[in-house]
Amino acid sequence: MDKTNEHLFYVLECNDGSYYAGYTNDLEKRIRTHNEGKGAKYTRAKLPVHLIYRESYETKRDAMRAEYQFKQLTRAAKERYMRKGQCIDEITEKR
Template sequence: MDKGNEHFFYVLECKDGTYYAGYTNDLEKRVRVHNEGKGAKYTRARIPVRCIYMESFETKREAMRAEYQFKQLTRNAKERYMRKGQGTDEITKKC
């Protein structure tokens, strides 16, 4: 898959332990923008953030669908989703 055509659903862990889920086509840049306080309003007061989970998709629509579905889950279900996606019992993956 060409790097320019990748679309990412990602999850950040904020300084206060909360999660923020989003979509981007440039994950490294997006995390940097969040940590500069120029990202989403939610993360501005919760920096630093760290990327703990990501999935890559071929289309923007697929990535945004994954983001929407993730946001509908409870916190416990979100943690199970991320563990399952990583094939591990811990959520430790950095993006």
């Protein structure tokens, strides 16, 4: 799949154990950017980061919606989501 047509929601685990969720269409480049200290302000002080979860979507809008919904979850719900790969809508309804 052409990287520019791949829309990914991803979750990183930071060095302090916290999670960072984001969107990209080039995952390798985005993780490299984070670890170079040039990514999101949040991750700059929490390096290194490593990928722990990702999902692919057909559109940027869908991937960004998944990112937004994931960020609304509690940490426990985020962990369940990543462990089970559940639909975010199912988890937010159960909260």
